[in-house]
């Protein structure tokens with residue numbers, strides 16, 4: 819395994835229900851380090867650009883409306899095999915299919931309000947991190 823970075827979002831339902839601390843605790847206790855983080859209320863343009871890969875999916879407009887419905891917490895996490903580790907902590911996209919003990923199984927309200935987002939591959943992690951953060955805003959092993 820190698821040192822990786824992944825982009826994590828606590829979605830509006832997670833922020834609204836005061837789950838930021840509980841979710842960060844799961845990241846930190848699994849060995850993932852928060853190397854950049856900020857709260858934001860996304861504009862439609864920011865959400866549409868972030869989810870551009872889904873722009874032809876039938877749920878795209880609802881997804882963008884949902885992601886702009888309230889503040890989110892956007893972070894870059896770093897650790898050995900961070901992308902897969904984060905995805906394992908989150909569980910399946912659909913909370914009905916998420917394994918017990920995962921964030922989505924424990925907290926998600928629906929497939930849309932599924933509490934967290936995480937990058938699914940190194941290429942998307944690089945794109946997603948650069949969508950929200952400048953290199954000088956990260957404080958990981960490689961950058962201080």
Ligand code: CMP
Pocket residue numbers: 872877881911929930931932934935936
């Ligand atoms: P996320 O990991 O943020 O990536 C795209 C999001 O689209 C996904 O989580 C879901 O919250 C949302 N979504 C809404 N409806 C669907 C669907 N039918 N299939 C997959 N993703 C969906």
